[in-house]
Amino acid sequence: MLQTIESLKDLQGKKVLVRVDFNVPQKGGVIRDDNRIRAALPTINYLTGKGAKVILMSHLGKIKWKEPDPAKIEEMKKANDMACVATRLGELVTTKVHFCPATHGEELAKAVADLKDGEILLMQNTRYEKGEEKNNPDLAKEWASLADVYVLDAFGSAHRAHASTVGVPTILKQEGKPVAEGYLMVKEVDNLTRCVEVASSDRPYVAILGGFKVSDKIKVIDSLLKKCDKIIIGGAMAYTFKKAMGEAIGHSPCEEDQLDYAKKCLEEAHGRILLPVDSIVTDSFEPTETRTIKECEGGIPDGFQGVDIGPKTRELYKKAILEAKMVFWNGPMGVFEQKEFQAGTLAICEAIRELKGQAFTVCGGGDSASAVKQFGYKDDFSHVSTGGGASLEMIENDGHLPGVDVLR
Numbered sequence: 418m419l420q421t422i423e424s425l426k427d428l429q430g431k432k433v434l435v436r437v438d439f440n441v442p443q444k445g446g447v448i449r450d451d452n453r454i455r456a457a458l459p460t461i462n463y464l465t466g467k468g469a470k471v472i473l474m475s476h477l478g479k480i481k482w483k484e485p486d487p488a489k490i491e492e493m494k495k496a497n498d499m500a501c502v503a504t505r506l507g508e509l510v511t512t513k514v515h516f517c518p519a520t521h522g523e524e525l526a527k528a529v530a531d532l533k534d535g536e537i538l539l540m541q542n543t544r545y546e547k548g549e550e551k552n553n554p555d556l557a558k559e560w561a562s563l564a565d566v567y568v569l570d571a572f573g574s575a576h577r578a579h580a581s582t583v584g585v586p587t588i589l590k591q592e593g594k595p596v597a598e599g600y601l602m603v604k605e606v607d608n609l610t611r612c613v614e615v616a617s618s619d620r621p622y623v624a625i626l627g628g629f630k631v632s633d634k635i636k637v638i639d640s641l642l643k644k645c646d647k648i649i650i651g652g653a654m655a656y657t658f659k660k661a662m663g664e665a666i667g668h669s670p671c672e673e674d675q676l677d678y679a680k681k682c683l684e685e686a687h688g689r690i691l692l693p694v695d696s697i698v699t700d701s702f703e704p705t706e707t708r709t710i711k712e713c714e715g716g717i718p719d720g721f722q723g724v725d726i727g728p729k730t731r732e733l734y735k736k737a738i739l740e741a742k743m744v745f746w747n748g749p750m751g752v753f754e755q756k757e758f759q760a761g762t763l764a765i766c767e768a769i770r771e772l773k774g775q776a777f778t779v780c781g782g783g784d785s786a787s788a789v790k791q792f793g794y795k796d797d798f799s800h801v802s803t804g805g806g807a808s809l810e811m812i813e814n815d816g817h818l819p820g821v822d823v824l825r
């Protein structure tokens with residue numbers, strides 16, 4: 418059963434441990450995009466407003482624990498220090514934000530004990546602990562001992578069964594302590610569940626898949642083939658499908674070991690999969706002045722690779738999208754990082770803008786969400802997810818995520 422933070426009673430003075438997703442893009446402590454911090458503010462402000470002592474934990478970046486050189490581990494830790502996030506959070510809320518550089522032990526326990534009602538403590542990066550990603554029971558026990566209540570608001574991490582997302586709430590539940598979902602979590606799960614459960618009023622349901630690899634999205638394609646009326650495919654992954662149909666793809670990226678899978682999908686889809694009928698191709702991926710970029714219909718000649726969908730495909734895809742009552746999109750249509758190859762991804766954004774108010778439209782995080790924000794179309798979508806991996810996994814697993822399953 419879903420328990421929201423609003424159903425939590427008597428929060429005054431309670432220690433509420435909130436797992437947030439503050440995995441923001443940053444370098445040297447300079448945050449490029451604070452969207453993920455902002456996305457957690459409704460939950461944080463609600464809890465501090467009720468007089469709770471709010472203990473925040475999140476991961477930031479990656480620490481490769483397999484690295485044998487301890488000095489390199491220290492470098493990775495330094496590169497993913499959470500202190501900059503505490504500073505930014507402090508600018509976004511009206512209450513006091515403390516930062517604890519420790520992730521366990523007396524220093525952390527003392528920081529929690531010193532916290533006053535309505536204040537916030539952000540703990541150092543959860544991944545400073547080797548046991549976090551392994552869901553180490555001792556670590557989960559220590560973190561759980563800090564809290565009276567647990568709240569999950571880290572949608573972007575809810576597909577990972579780590580100590581902070583699954584271990585801690587499991588222990589607190591066993592101890593009979595309340596666990597709940599924050600506002601962001603509820604919003605994300607509700608919107609993505611709609612893309613999984615598919616009411617008849619949400620048909621036609623059109624999925625748009627792009628990005629690099631077919632192999633990364635096999636389970637998503639399988640799931641969407643069962644649910645969708647049409648699947649639009651673009652990006653590099655389209656060329657594996659094109660080759661499976663026997664078309665020449667030049668030097669476009671192709672996963673040879675996925676050709677049989679692509680063929681099987683096309684057969685099962687009975688015409689519901691749309692593939693590019695033309696492409697923007699180039700003889701060099703590198704942005705050199707002398708490279709040749711051209712439109713190409715049908716097969717792609719040797720020496721050239723497809724880097725975006727072409728103008729006819731843009732029209733074809735736009736038409737299919739405009740007929741939809743629900744759209745789920747994950748993955749760019751081309752190499753949108755280069756201006757010359759943005760048109761395909763932009764055309765999808767434009768189609769969604771035209772659909773505004775007439776259909777339920779979801780952008781499932783990751784690179785497509787970056788493109789949507791970069792191009793200024795965020796407000797045209799019903800929902801832009803903060804979690805790429807998590808939203809794909811919700812689609813793959815029929816609405817289930819480890820972090821959500823523990824709580825509900």
Ligand code: AMP
Pocket residue numbers: 627628629630633651652653654670723724725747748749750751752753754783784785
């Ligand atoms: P993914 O992480 O699988 O969603 O892939 C996103 C990446 O795919 C982006 O960095 C795009 O630049 C890249 N991409 C999309 N289309 C192509 C293409 N036709 N050729 C090479 N890379 C592409």
